[in-house]
Amino acid sequence: MSIDSKSAADLIVATYAKSFPEDGRKGMPEDFCKLWPKAKPVLAAAAGILLFVPGLGQTAAGILNGLIAVGDKIAADVCK
Secondary structure, three states: OOOOHHHHHHHHHHHHHHOOOHHHOOOOOOOHHHHHHHHHHHHHHHHHHHOOOOOHHHHHHHHHHHHHHHHHHHHHHHOO
């Protein structure tokens, strides 16, 4: 299966929306371009904290930083 930036952004938003009960989503961003600027700093902070966990934490931080880079690429392609 191939995936483009638009379908990746849609998948992220759909998965994000499933994380909350429907009545708990009021006021939350409903598109990737509004969601990403709020999520990116939290993800970056989590990656920074994970660096202090020996072994798997450092691996997880590296992967999370890679996912942040992918999110930035999606934002560059989709949010114009």
